[in-house]
Structures are given as C-alpha cells and as structure tokens.
Amino acid sequence: MSQHPQDERFVELVHLVKAYPNPHGDPINVVEDVNLKIRKGEVISIIGHSGCGKSTVLTMVAGLNPITSGGIVVDNREITGPGPDRAVVFQSPCLLPWMTAYQNVMLGVQNVYPHATKQERKEIVEYYLHLVGLGESMHKYPRELSNGMQQRVGIARAVALQPKVLLLDEPFGMLDSLTRMELQQILLGLLDKTQATAMMVTHDVDEALLVADRVVMMTTGPRANIGEIVETPFARPRDRDAVLEHPDFYPLRGRLIQFLEDEGHRRDAAAAKARSERDGQTVSAVEEEQVVGVEEVAEASAEAAPMPTTPLGETLDQVHSEQHVSS
Amino acid sequence: MKEIKYFLLKLIDVTALNFLEPVVRLCYGEEPKVQLEKIGLYILVPMVAFVAFLGLWWGVADNIMTKSGKVPTPPVVWHEASSMWSQHLAAREQRADFYKKQEVRVAELEQKLAQLETPQFEQRLEKTKADLEKLEAENSPRAKSKRAVYESMASQVSNLEAQIENAKTAQYAGAPTxxxxxxxxxxxxxxxxxxxxxxxxxxxxxxxxxxxxxxxxxxxxxxxxxxxxxxxxxxxxxxxxxxxxxxxxxxxxxxxxxxxxxxxxxxxxxxxxxxxxxxxxxxxxxxxxxxxxxxxxxxxxxxxxxxxxxxxxxxxxxxxxxxxxxxxxxxxxxxxxxxxxxxxxxxxxxxxxxxxxxxxxxxxxxxxxxxxxxxxxxxxxxxxxxxxxxxxx
Known part of the structure; x- marks a missing residue:
C-alpha cells in the first residue's frame, strides 16, 4: 500500500506523556511514553479499560488536549493544535442542534474547501450524506433524527473534511447493538472507499477486531502504556460475516479478552494492596492514595465534561467559576 | 377537522396559552375525563381564586375610610375604567372632528389662493413693480403711495400662504387620554x-x-x-x-x-x-x-x-x-x-x-x-x- 518510506510512519506518536495534577497539585502521568507508528491508509483501534487513557491519547492526536511531553507527527508535521486534517467523530454526535444535518456537514466543508463554488460544496455535502445513508433526511434537524442517524451525520461531517487521519472516540458507545452493527458496516464501507488513515478508541473487543488492521491494547493507568499490538489478518474490503467466519477471529478475540482480564486483575490487586497498606498505616500509604486519586482525576478528565447549569439569578462570580470556554 | 385541531394545538403551543389546550381537546372528545380534570385545575381553580380575591377586596375596601373617600370597590373601579374608556372614545372623536375641519379649511384657503394667482394678477403685480421702480428712480412724491399699493398686492399672496401653512400644521391640543x-x-x-x-x-x-x-x-x-x-x-x-x-x-x-x-x-x-x-x-x-x-x-x-x-x-x-x-x-x-x-x-x-x-x-x-x-x-x-x-x- 505504501510506496514512500514516510508513508510507513504517516502518523507517529513519540514518547507521548500526559500528566494531570492529583488533588494535591502534583503532576501524575496518566499516559506515559506511548510510541506508535501508523502507516498511511492503516486503521488502528485502541482498546483498554475505561479510564486507562486511551481517549486521552486520541484527544492529544486531535490537538484538543495539550501534550505534556513527547510529540505527535502527522504527515511530517508536528501537531500544535486541533485542525480539520484530524477530524474527530465524538462519542456523542455533537451536532449543532440549531442546524440541519446538511448545515452541520456544510459548516466544516465551507472551512475546508474555501475555494470551491457553492455548487461544488453542495455536491460534496450531499455525496457524504448519501454515503452514510442519509440522502432522504439531510434537511432534518438533529432532534428529528434517531441517535444512530445523528452519529451518521457526525461521521459524514468528519469524513467530508477528507482528513489525513480520521479519529473516532468510541463512536458507537452510546448506540444499541443493532444500530451499532449497522453503523460499523457503514464505517467499514467508508474506510474502504476513502482509503482513510484512522484511529478508533473503543472498549468493544469485536468492534476493535472488525474495523482495525492493528489493535493496540493499552495497559491500565496511571502510567498507562501500550501493552500489546496485534495485527488482524482479515482482508479488505471487509464485511462482518467474513470476519466472523475467519479461523483467526476467535483466537484473536480470546487474546484480547485475556489481556483485558489480566489488566483488570492487575488493577484490582493494586487497589487492594493500596487499601491494605492504608489500613495498616504503613509509611507508603500516602503515596498509594495519591495513585488512586490520580486514577479518579484521569477518569474524570477523560470522560466527564462539566454539565452546564442554567439557573436564572446567578451571580457573575458563579458564571465565572463555571466558565469552560478556556480554549 | 383533524387539521383544525392540530392547527389549534400548535397555535396554543406557540403562543404559550397552555390552559386552553384541554378545552380544544375536550371539544374533539379526546379523553373527556382527563380534559375536564385539567380544565378544573388550569381554568376553574384560578377563576375561583380570582373571584375570592375580588370578594375579599370588596369586603375590606368598604371598611376603610380615607380623606379621598372610601377605598374603591371592584364595581366602582370597573365603572371608572369604562368611563375612562368612553372619555377616550369621545376625545378620539373630537380629534377626528378637528382634523376634518382643518382639512376643509385648508381646501378653502387653497381655492382662494388659486383664484388669486391668475396670469392677469401676476401681470398687474409685475407692472406695479416696474412702475414703482421707475417712480423711485425719478424720486417722485407718488412713489410712496405706489409702494403701499404694491406691498398690499404682494402681501395678499404671502398672507394666504401663511394661513394655509398654519392650518396644515395645527395640532389637536386636547389633553392626552x-x-x-x-x-x-x-x-x-x-x-x-x-x-x-x-x-x-x-x-x-x-x-x-x-x-x-x-x-x-x-x-x-x-x-x-x-x-x-x-x-x-x-x-x-x-x-x-x-x-x-x-x-x-x-x-x-x-x-x-x-x-x-x-x-x-x-x-x-x-x-x-x-x-x-x-x-x-x-x-x-x-x-x-x-x-x-x-x-x-x-x-x-x-x-x-x-x-x-x-x-x-x-x-x-x-x-x-x-x-x-x-x-x-x-x-x-x-x-x-x-x-x-x-x-x-x-x-x-x-x-x-x-x-x-x-x-x-x-x-x-x-x-x-x-x-x-x-x-x-x-x-x-x-x-x-x-x-x-x-x-x-
């Protein structure tokens, strides 16, 4: 697939570190020394326990989350912030509710193809909405669409930017299993059609195997790292039945699950050890407590976005403290 | 029929007049029991409360004596409100009358002006002016009386114009209702x-x-x-x-x-x-x-x-x-x-x-x-x- 040597390392993560402060203000590495090379056109999926830092890695590649140390290079250029060359499909569809599906996709297209004529842009938007099967309802508002359909728009919006890397952050995590299967099929079709380089975070083992060329397994945080990488032997273009019938599928699946179980045990053991040491009031109890604290911080930072509140008579001080537009 | 119902319900929703919703639904025979309950809650109860308030007001007001007389009871206030309304209507009528008369007056004056400003009149005015200039140049004693003639002729026009202007811009000066x-x-x-x-x-x-x-x-x-x-x-x-x-x-x-x-x-x-x-x-x-x-x-x-x-x-x-x-x-x-x-x-x-x-x-x-x-x-x-x-x- 790759002719040039730089295509072998189209996306490169070098000694990537992310630190969050623990409750005492000391930095703790949530993700530590992650190194990964991704070929052009390759699809990578990252799995791991929730809170292990897999989403942190993805948001760092997206540029939405500042890097503590190390670097990320995409197509020979080190990334410094977010941009449409690294389009993201978020876990929740994140559509703008005051715009139709068409307008949501057009918002990005307008910015990425500034020299295209109106007609050309219209064709691009319509093309991608048709690809995800929304040709009929492209002028509906998000609230008129089911969750699955909204996420289709989210995917179309990202792919229409023709990004260098397509980033998917647990894109089907909020969908029921039938819809999820439908969307996985659509995603596979899109990846085959566009030959896109992609990175997908998921905690669904089957999904990881189905979509990816390589599955990256991350160890449990803090100091999360890449544990193992497996290549999938399934041919492209792919479809679900062929993958499920492949003789290597179940052994690979077993291997992934084994890894996750081992990591789970390791984490439980560490937590139990910390607890027993704390109860025994050993000297190192404080340190272990910090570690547990960090895990919570990391999880909170990775998963939970602060909920905006909308009371009427709030004072400006409160407004100030609730401000999250700190880009 | 259904369309009208949907239209009405949408209208109620848009205008935020939600208390009318059960009335519309009841008219279309939709779950009468539920609708009646809602009508009782959203229309009947508030009305009863309001009537109770009026009763309380009446009772209390009758017993308070001030130097401006008794505190007005609901019927007194209602009577006053309707008399204020009729005063307003009367004032409006007066105003309309005023402007109607004004229009008539302007039309009359304009007609007068048109009668005056004939070519003959212009010619006479021009001639008088020329005569006047001639007499003044000669320093004749007749110049003074000629000037008076000329000025009265010219002022006829300007007087009329000023009157029209006045009549047009006059505003009704009644007190605001x-x-x-x-x-x-x-x-x-x-x-x-x-x-x-x-x-x-x-x-x-x-x-x-x-x-x-x-x-x-x-x-x-x-x-x-x-x-x-x-x-x-x-x-x-x-x-x-x-x-x-x-x-x-x-x-x-x-x-x-x-x-x-x-x-x-x-x-x-x-x-x-x-x-x-x-x-x-x-x-x-x-x-x-x-x-x-x-x-x-x-x-x-x-x-x-x-x-x-x-x-x-x-x-x-x-x-x-x-x-x-x-x-x-x-x-x-x-x-x-x-x-x-x-x-x-x-x-x-x-x-x-x-x-x-x-x-x-x-x-x-x-x-x-x-x-x-x-x-x-x-x-x-x-x-x-x-x-x-x-x-x-």
Whole structure:
C-alpha cells in the first residue's frame, strides 16, 4: 500500500506523556511514553479499560488536549493544535442542534474547501450524506433524527473534511447493538472507499477486531502504556460475516479478552494492596492514595465534561467559576 | 377537522396559552375525563381564586375610610375604567372632528389662493413693480403711495400662504387620554429596553468569552446592579438636561431620562444571563469549532450566539419585566407623560374619582406587564432549539 518510506510512519506518536495534577497539585502521568507508528491508509483501534487513557491519547492526536511531553507527527508535521486534517467523530454526535444535518456537514466543508463554488460544496455535502445513508433526511434537524442517524451525520461531517487521519472516540458507545452493527458496516464501507488513515478508541473487543488492521491494547493507568499490538489478518474490503467466519477471529478475540482480564486483575490487586497498606498505616500509604486519586482525576478528565447549569439569578462570580470556554 | 385541531394545538403551543389546550381537546372528545380534570385545575381553580380575591377586596375596601373617600370597590373601579374608556372614545372623536375641519379649511384657503394667482394678477403685480421702480428712480412724491399699493398686492399672496401653512400644521391640543398615556409609557419602556439590550448584549457576550473581560466587569456589575431607579433618575435628569433642551428637541428630556433610567435598571438580567449563556456553551460544541478551525465571526454567529439564545431571551424577558416596573416609578418622579404621571396626577387631585383611577392604573400596569411577558415567552420558545419541535413540524 505504501510506496514512500514516510508513508510507513504517516502518523507517529513519540514518547507521548500526559500528566494531570492529583488533588494535591502534583503532576501524575496518566499516559506515559506511548510510541506508535501508523502507516498511511492503516486503521488502528485502541482498546483498554475505561479510564486507562486511551481517549486521552486520541484527544492529544486531535490537538484538543495539550501534550505534556513527547510529540505527535502527522504527515511530517508536528501537531500544535486541533485542525480539520484530524477530524474527530465524538462519542456523542455533537451536532449543532440549531442546524440541519446538511448545515452541520456544510459548516466544516465551507472551512475546508474555501475555494470551491457553492455548487461544488453542495455536491460534496450531499455525496457524504448519501454515503452514510442519509440522502432522504439531510434537511432534518438533529432532534428529528434517531441517535444512530445523528452519529451518521457526525461521521459524514468528519469524513467530508477528507482528513489525513480520521479519529473516532468510541463512536458507537452510546448506540444499541443493532444500530451499532449497522453503523460499523457503514464505517467499514467508508474506510474502504476513502482509503482513510484512522484511529478508533473503543472498549468493544469485536468492534476493535472488525474495523482495525492493528489493535493496540493499552495497559491500565496511571502510567498507562501500550501493552500489546496485534495485527488482524482479515482482508479488505471487509464485511462482518467474513470476519466472523475467519479461523483467526476467535483466537484473536480470546487474546484480547485475556489481556483485558489480566489488566483488570492487575488493577484490582493494586487497589487492594493500596487499601491494605492504608489500613495498616504503613509509611507508603500516602503515596498509594495519591495513585488512586490520580486514577479518579484521569477518569474524570477523560470522560466527564462539566454539565452546564442554567439557573436564572446567578451571580457573575458563579458564571465565572463555571466558565469552560478556556480554549 | 383533524387539521383544525392540530392547527389549534400548535397555535396554543406557540403562543404559550397552555390552559386552553384541554378545552380544544375536550371539544374533539379526546379523553373527556382527563380534559375536564385539567380544565378544573388550569381554568376553574384560578377563576375561583380570582373571584375570592375580588370578594375579599370588596369586603375590606368598604371598611376603610380615607380623606379621598372610601377605598374603591371592584364595581366602582370597573365603572371608572369604562368611563375612562368612553372619555377616550369621545376625545378620539373630537380629534377626528378637528382634523376634518382643518382639512376643509385648508381646501378653502387653497381655492382662494388659486383664484388669486391668475396670469392677469401676476401681470398687474409685475407692472406695479416696474412702475414703482421707475417712480423711485425719478424720486417722485407718488412713489410712496405706489409702494403701499404694491406691498398690499404682494402681501395678499404671502398672507394666504401663511394661513394655509398654519392650518396644515395645527395640532389637536386636547389633553392626552388614558390610552394615549399607556402608549407613551410603552414607547418609553421599549426605547429604554432597546438601549439596555444594545449595551447588555455585547458586554454580556464579551464577558462570556473572555475571562479577563469578565474579571474586569465583575466589580462594576456587582456595584451598580443593586442601585435603585430612584437614584438613577435625578442623575439622568441632570445629565440629560445638560445636553437636551426641552424646547428644541424632538424628544423631551423627561422622556429620555426616564428611558435611560429604565435602561440602567433593566440591563443587568440580560447582561448576566448572556454572560452565563455564552460561558456555559456545551464543551463538545466548542471542540467541534476547534476541530473545524472556525474563525472568530463564524464561531460567534454559528455556535456561540445560537447556543446561548435561550438564556439570552430569558434575560431579555426578565429585563423587560424589570423595565416596565421601573418605568412607572421613573415616570412618576420625572413627570414624564405616561402611566406613572397619571398616577401622580391622580394622587395630587385626591378626589374619590381619581382614587378609583389609580386602581384602574394598577390593573393596567399588571395586564400590560403580563402581555409583555407573554410576548417574550413566545420569542423565547421560538429560539429554544430543545423544545422548538412544534415550530419545526
């Protein structure tokens, strides 16, 4: 697939570190020394326990989350912030509710193809909405669409930017299993059609195997790292039945699950050890407590976005403290 | 039939008159028991409460004696309200009469002017003028009498023209009726509300997007927000008086200072709610904007403003309510023609009739405040993307 040597390392993560402060203000590495090379056109999926830092890695590649140390290079250029060359499909569809599906996709297209004529842009938007099967309802508002359909728009919006890397952050995590299967099929079709380089975070083992060329397994945080990488032997273009019938599928699946179980045990053991040491009031109890604290911080930072509140008579001080537009 | 029902239900939803919904549904025989229950709750109970209030008022009012007579009872107030209405109608008729007469008069004068300004008359005027110049050049004694002739001829025309002008511009000078005063009050409140919005929206948005600006504004806002309209009014009056003269301005200074007072008191809810709305934009939407690398204006008009519109309108709604409340006080003190001044004049008069008029004013202020609030609710619903479903379908 790759002719040039730089295509072998189209996306490169070098000694990537992310630190969050623990409750005492000391930095703790949530993700530590992650190194990964991704070929052009390759699809990578990252799995791991929730809170292990897999989403942190993805948001760092997206540029939405500042890097503590190390670097990320995409197509020979080190990334410094977010941009449409690294389009993201978020876990929740994140559509703008005051715009139709068409307008949501057009918002990005307008910015990425500034020299295209109106007609050309219209064709691009319509093309991608048709690809995800929304040709009929492209002028509906998000609230008129089911969750699955909204996420289709989210995917179309990202792919229409023709990004260098397509980033998917647990894109089907909020969908029921039938819809999820439908969307996985659509995603596979899109990846085959566009030959896109992609990175997908998921905690669904089957999904990881189905979509990816390589599955990256991350160890449990803090100091999360890449544990193992497996290549999938399934041919492209792919479809679900062929993958499920492949003789290597179940052994690979077993291997992934084994890894996750081992990591789970390791984490439980560490937590139990910390607890027993704390109860025994050993000297190192404080340190272990910090570690547990960090895990919570990391999880909170990775998963939970602060909920905006909308009371009427709030004072400006409160407004100030609730401000999250700190880009 | 179904279409009419859906249309009515949608209309009720859009206008936020939800208490009518069970009535419509009952008319179409939809679950009569449930609808009757709702009618009882949303229409019957409030009506009973209101009637009870009227009874209480009546009972209490009859027993309070003041120097302006007894406190007016509901029927007295009602009677006063209807007589104020008929006074208004009578005044309107008078005014219409006045302008009708004026039209007739203008037409008469114009006809006269047309009769006068014939070519013959022009010729005679020209000739007299030429004669006059000739006599003056000769220094003849007849020049003086000739000049008098010429001037009287010329003044005939200018006199008529001046009369027409006068007749045209004459304004009906009757006292403003109660309805006129309500309209004046509404003008003042909307003028003030417009000023407040023009100040509060940009500052609120800046507060929401910039922490620095918010930090700079917080002490000012906290300091001035609690200041009462009674304090602003004299200050505004003096400053406005320094720049605007009562005689040569199209807007009277009392009007402007009332409006500015309204603005100063009503801009805070809009400002605070706008700042809150902008500051609490969904983080995901901000991320979308960052990934798409939207420019400042595009971010502003496609993401920040639409997403904070519901809260902005909540603020505007509170602001308009505050403004209307403040206005009455401001007008009362500034003696700006309007409802406030009406109440003040009634108080000064002190008769039992004007006492009843003050009660009419209370209900007028209440009903208009209610209507303004309803209008804002309708706007608020129209821009709120979460429950605007009914509008879209």
């Amino acid at each position: 109660y309805i006129d005063q309500i309209i004046l009050s509404l003008k003042t409140v909307f003028f003030g509300f417009a000023i407040a919005t023009a100040i509060a929206l940009p500052i609120g948005i800046l507060c929401g997007i910039s922490r620095v600006f918010m930090a700079a504004m917080t002490p000012l806002i906290s300091l001035f927000k609690p200041v009462s309209p009674i304090v602003w009014l004299p200050i505004c009056g003096i400053i406005v008086g320094a720049y605007i003269n009562a005689d040569n301005s199209s807007l009277p200074p009392a009007f402007i200072s009332s409006a500015i007072t309204v603005a100063l008191c009503s801009l805070w809810p809009t400002l605070v709610n706008t700042a809150l709305g902008v500051a609490s934009i969904d983080k995901d939407h901000i991320n979308v904007a960052r990934v798409l690398r939207l420019g400042f204006w595009s971010r502003m008009f496609k993401i920040i403003i639409p997403s904070s519109l519901p809260l902005i309108f909540t603020g505007l709604r509170i602001s308009l309510g505050v403004g209307w409340m403040v206005l009455i006080a401001a007008e009362l003190l500034a003696t700006n023609p309007g409802l406030g001044k009406f109440v003040w004049d009634a108080f000064q008069n002190g008769s039992s009739q004007t006492f009843a008029q003050m009660f009419v004013a209370v209900f007028t202020v209440g009903i208009i405040g209610l209507l303004l609030d309803r209008i804002m609710v309708i706007f608020q619903r129209a821009v709120s993307f979460d429950n605007a479903q009914a509008m879209a379908i």
